[in-house]
Amino acid sequence: MESSSELVPFPLLMTPITSNYRACTIPYRFPSDNPRKPTTTELQWIDLFYSSIPSFKKRAESDTTVADAPAKAQKFAQWYSEILEDLKKDPENHGGPSDCILLCRLREQVLRELGFRDIQKSQEDEENAKAISIFEDVVRLNDAIEDGTRRLENLVKGIFAGNIFDLGSAQLAEVFSRDRMSFLASCQNLVSRPWVFDDLDTFKVKWSKKSWKKAVIFVDNSGADIILGILPFARELLRPGTQVVLAANSLPSINDVTYPELIEFISKWKDGSGKPVAVDTSNLLIANSGNDLPVIDLASVSQELAYLSSDADLIILEGMGCGIETNLYAQFKCDSLKIGMVKHPEVAQFLGGRLYDCVFKYNEVLS
Known part of the structure; x- marks a missing residue:
C-alpha cells in the first residue's frame, strides 16, 4: 500500500502521544539541565555521529548516480561537521536539543540537499544478492528442525545474525569494507545468554500456543537482515494462519530496506519457482511506514500502516534504531517484541550490557 503524505500516531501505543510517549530510549537531558549548554550525553552522541562521517563520505564519493559525487561528498562532510559543532555550542541550534532522531534527520537532510538519495545502494545490492543466494539453505536448515521451540530459537538467532550487517555503525561499516561476514557463522557466534534483555523463554510459551491472529513487524536493514x-x-508466523504486516521505510536511509525494495523481494518470494517457501503468502501484507530515518518516532506513521495495524495483537520492532535506540520502553495495547543487536558502545553502557549484546524484550498484554 502506498503512503499518503499526512502522518498519524501509531494506534496501538498504550500512552497518549500528548503525555508519556517518548520515542528516544536514552534520556539525553532533564528539565533541570541548562538549555543553553549541551549535556554530557548529548556531547557523547554528537561525537558518535561525528565519527560516522568518514564512512558516509566514502560511500557518497562512490555514488555514480550523483554528478561530481566526490566534491559533493566533501561538502557533505563539511556541512554536517559544522552542524554538529553548532550543536556543541548551543543545543537549541538546528531544532535541538540533540537526540538520535534529530542527529539522523540532520544527516539525511544534508545528504538529500546535495542530491544523494541512496549512498549505500551498491553495497545493498551486493548484500541482497548474497543473501538471496543462500535463502533456500537457511530455510531448509530451519525446516529440518522438527521441534517447534528449537526451530524458534534458530529463527531468533537468524534475526540477530542478520542484524549484525549494519552500515549505520562506523565500526561495522569498516568491517564490511575489509571482510565479508558469514551469516551462518554469525548465528553460531552470538554473545552468550543471558542477554541484556532476555525474555525468549517467556516468548516461547506464547509462541507454542499459536494464538496471534495478526503481527506487525517493523523491519530494519536490507541484505541478510530482511x-x-x-x-x-515471518514465514513461520504465516504457517499457522497469522496475518503478517511488514512495515518498511518510505525512503532510503543508511542500508534500511525500503517499501519498494520489500515489494520486489516479496514478489520474487511468492513466485511459483520460489520454493522452498512452502507457505501460503496470501496473509502477507507490505506497508509503507511513512518513516525515512533509521530510527522511528511512532507519533508519526503513515495512515495506511495505522489502518493495517489497528487490529494487530503482536507488534515487533526489529533493529537497533527502531527497537533499541528508540521505542525500547514503548508500551502497547497488545503483545510487543523489541529485538535487535547492540552495536554502539554508548548504548551498551546505558543498558548495562555488552557491545554486540542481544535484546529480546517481550511484553505480553493479558486480556
Missing part, C-alpha cells in the same frame, strides 16, 4: 532473518521468521 532476507535471512525476518523473512524466515
